[in-house]
Amino acid sequence: MSLALGCVADDYTGASDLANTLTKAGLRTIQTIGVPEDDRALPEADAVVVALKSRSIPADQAVARSREAEGWLRARGAAHVMFKVCSTFDSTEAGNIGPVMDALRGDAGEAIALVTPAFPETGRSVYQGNLFVGAVPLNESPLKDHPLNPMRDANLVRVLERQSAYPVGLVDTATVARGAEAVAARLEALVAEGKGAAIADAIFDSDLAVLGRAIIERTFSVGASGLGLGLARALVAAGRGTRDAAGAAIGEPVGGSAACLAGSCSQATLQQVGAAEALMPVLRLDPARLLAGADVVGEALAFAEERLPSGPVLIASSAPPEAVRALQAAHGVDAAGHAIEAALAAIAEGLVARGVRRLVVAGGETSGAVVDRLGLTAFLLGPEIAAGVPVLRTAGRPEPMLLALKSGNFGGPDFFGRALDMMA
Numbered sequence: 001m002s003l004a005l006g007c008v009a010d011d012y013t014g015a016s017d018l019a020n021t022l023t024k025a026g027l028r029t030i031q032t033i034g035v036p037e038d039d040r041a042l043p044e045a046d047a048v049v050v051a052l053k054s055r056s057i058p059a060d061q062a063v064a065r066s067r068e069a070e071g072w073l074r075a076r077g078a079a080h081v082m083f084k085v086c087s088t089f090d091s092t093e094a095g096n097i098g099p100v101m102d103a104l105r106g107d108a109g110e111a112i113a114l115v116t117p118a119f120p121e122t123g124r125s126v127y128q129g130n131l132f133v134g135a136v137p138l139n140e141s142p143l144k145d146h147p148l149n150p151m152r153d154a155n156l157v158r159v160l161e162r163q164s165a166y167p168v169g170l171v172d173t174a175t176v177a178r179g180a181e182a183v184a185a186r187l188e189a190l191v192a193e194g195k196g197a198a199i200a201d202a203i204f205d206s207d208l209a210v211l212g213r214a215i216i217e218r219t220f221s222v223g224a225s226g227l228g229l230g231l232a233r234a235l236v237a238a239g240r241g242t243r244d245a246a247g248a249a250i251g252e253p254v255g256g257s258a259a260c261l262a263g264s265c266s267q268a269t270l271q272q273v274g275a276a277e278a279l280m281p282v283l284r285l286d287p288a289r290l291l292a293g294a295d296v297v298g299e300a301l302a303f304a305e306e307r308l309p310s311g312p313v314l315i316a317s318s319a320p321p322e323a324v325r326a327l328q329a330a331h332g333v334d335a336a337g338h339a340i341e342a343a344l345a346a347i348a349e350g351l352v353a354r355g356v357r358r359l360v361v362a363g364g365e366t367s368g369a370v371v372d373r374l375g376l377t378a379f380l381l382g383p384e385i386a387a388g389v390p391v392l393r394t395a396g397r398p399e400p401m402l403l404a405l406k407s408g409n410f411g412g413p414d415f416f417g418r419a420l421d422m423m424a
């Protein structure tokens, strides 16, 4: 395997989001869960996205796991490694974007990391270093209420400098508009100033194409799927991709029954769960009872077992911000989050034991808990359900499954119905 591009993603939904973008841009892409064993046979690929559940764990653990993943990718020919972060820069004041970026940049021998979470296809843009979600700054968007990492500052130069050991500069939109050579020159000037990273403005896909051309000969960068698009376009233009990779198929139907799980509390997921009530039986879990020791998992599996023969069900813990805050006040942010992730993962395991082979999961941390509990190790890319959300087919599992791992903020109100139709 000689990779054109290697990627280390800090959550599983973000990994599939990026793998989807790279596939559409013409790179044969595989998503692995964690770092594969050295003797693991993998299909030929132009790019591999190593998915880690590292966004919300202690920074030293995130750094160690990310460095191991980068080393595996470099050993398979990846001259450029992109650290994939959330398009809404999901992180706390302590990181983990800054610490992981500093470590991977050092391992890569890279003088400066270009950083941009811009992803115009989903309404994420960066202007003068400020991240916008649609028409509003990040700190005025629903991300200000994220259960684990509420985003309270839209200025990413400030945000990243608080997380990194190095000063952070800016490649502004006027520089990007002048093209790849101007961006490259700006990066060299920032290196001379002692900067270790640079937030790059990007509003349109064309800006990301400029950034991809400007850094493709560098060894390391940090971004969301938009930067992945820019890098992929530069690689395909240089003959490093397999142009017919787009529109990957999902192979033969996998059969079995279908179910949906939602742990995301994002505004988009709340709307999608509400819309799903018109399509299928929906069970809304009571996290307070779960944390009080009630057998919420057993109750949910009994609910599902009774109804799965008639069609899909949806089981959700999702709740609006005020309810999330109340539960966290009573039990703590991490304790509440981890307990609910573990419960949804246990429910997923029980659903598969009851014949589910098509599973839709909403939420990045939630997807990580579910996929780890199911012991899934790699995915092939299928068609796109919604921007940033592909159908995934398990690789290496005796009985194949189809999954959709939906980033909390992605997809329209009809997402669950649309996903199930495409996974039939």
Ligand SMILES: Nc1ncnc2c1ncn2[C@@H]1O[C@H](COP(=O)(O)OP(=O)(O)O)[C@@H](O)[C@H]1O
Pocket: 146, 147, 148, 263, 264, 265, 266, 287, 317, 318, 319, 323, 324, 325, 327, 328, 336, 337, 338, 339, 340, 341, 362, 363, 364, 365, 366, 367, 406, 407, 408, 409
């Ligand atoms: N009702 C709830 N109250 C508090 N926390 C919740 C609730 N439901 C889910 N959570 C937690 O909120 C977090 C959602 O994160 P994640 O799954 O990554 O979603 P997103 O993709 O929207 O960020 C998880 O830790 C999950 O366990």
Ligand SMILES: O=C(O)[C@H](O)C(=O)COP(=O)(O)O
Pocket: 011, 013, 014, 015, 017, 085, 086, 087, 088, 090, 119, 224, 225, 363, 364, 365, 388, 406, 407, 408, 409
């Ligand atoms: O928004 C993105 O770039 C990714 O898809 C992502 O990382 C979203 O994270 P979430 O926790 O699944 O919302």
